[in-house]
Amino acid sequence: MRGKFITFEGIDGAGKSSHVEWLAETLRQRGLSVLVTREPGGTALGEKLRELLLSEAMHLETETLLMFAARREHLAQRIEPALARGEWVICDRFSDATWAYQGGGRGLDKAKFLALERWVHEHLQPDLTLLFDLPLEVARERIVLANRVLDKFEQERADFHERVRQAYLERAHANPSRMRVIGADDSLENIRKQLEVIASSICS
Ligand SMILES: Nc1ncnc2c1ncn2[C@@H]1O[C@H](COP(=O)(O)OP(=O)(O)O)[C@@H](O)[C@H]1O
Ligand SMILES: Cc1cn([C@H]2C[C@H](O)[C@@H](COP(=O)(O)OP(=O)(O)O)O2)c(=O)[nH]c1=O
Numbered sequence: 001m002r003g004k005f006i007t008f009e010g011i012d013g014a015g016k017s018s019h020v021e022w023l024a025e026t027l028r029q030r031g032l033s034v035l036v037t038r039e040p041g042g043t044a045l046g047e048k049l050r051e052l053l054l055s056e057a058m059h060l061e062t063e064t065l066l067m068f069a070a071r072r073e074h075l076a077q078r079i080e081p082a083l084a085r086g087e088w089v090i091c092d093r094f095s096d097a098t099w100a101y102q103g104g105g106r107g108l109d110k111a112k113f114l115a116l117e118r119w120v121h122e123h124l125q126p127d128l129t130l131l132f133d134l135p136l137e138v139a140r141e142r143i144v145l146a147n148r149v150l151d152k153f154e155q156e157r158a159d160f161h162e163r164v165r166q167a168y169l170e171r172a173h174a175n176p177s178r179m180r181v182i183g184a185d186d187s188l189e190n191i192r193k194q195l196e197v198i199a200s201s202i203c204s
């Protein structure tokens with residue numbers, strides 16, 4: 001049987017990465033085989049593109065095309081084969097991030113996003129997307145506390161990140177059966193409780 005495809009989304013500092021491995025382990029304890037991966041990246045070529053995307057200034061459409069080029073490679077080399085083998089795939093960001101960052105944050109024409117999405121994965125959408133949502137200031141505070149070296153996107157102004165957050169919420173509103181909004185302004189423990197309930201429902 002084909003595996004399930006789960007993606008994690010949210011603004012920078014929302015806390016996604018803190019739960020990806022934990023959810024994978026929870027699913028493995030239920031006997032599932034789980035591949036954890038991320039975007040941009042996930043393949044040797046994708047990781048090279050990630051380095052460029054996170055550091056170099058470029059035209060918005062170049063940025064969008066490179067995000068989808070990395071995604072095409074990732075789907076062909078890792079995601080699709082794993083799902084076909086019956087493995088579950090957990091991916092830290094996917095096309096909703098392009099919708100939110102290049103679309104919401106930078107103003108990419110929606111028709112161009114939709115054309116690329118149709119081209120690259122017309123017949124595949126995540127089975128479940130967990131959107132970690134929280135106020136911008138809380139996410140910023142976490143990044144500052146973590147003393148993280150800021151990448152190109154994290155260096156963007158607050159209004160950019162606010163537009164990213166709103167674009168994610170609009171997309172979740174438009175796709176209620178696929179996307180679940182996680183209240184991420186909470187303790188790690190309470191967020192795990194929310195995820196446990198979701199994990200039980202998707203495994204049953
Ligand atoms: N619920 C939480 N409460 C407090 N701090 C958190 C919480 N979740 C994550 N953090 C911390 O915030 C920082 C950003 O978390 P991370 O998981 O890397 O976010 P993301 O992957 O969404 O950018 C890390 O230092 C992490 O330890
Ligand atoms: C997948 C994807 C990511 N991004 C951005 C969002 C993030 O700021 C950045 C990298 O994401 P991420 O892996 O969350 O970085 P980190 O966990 O190190 O903070 O790439 C886009 O702008 N568009 C996309 O399609």
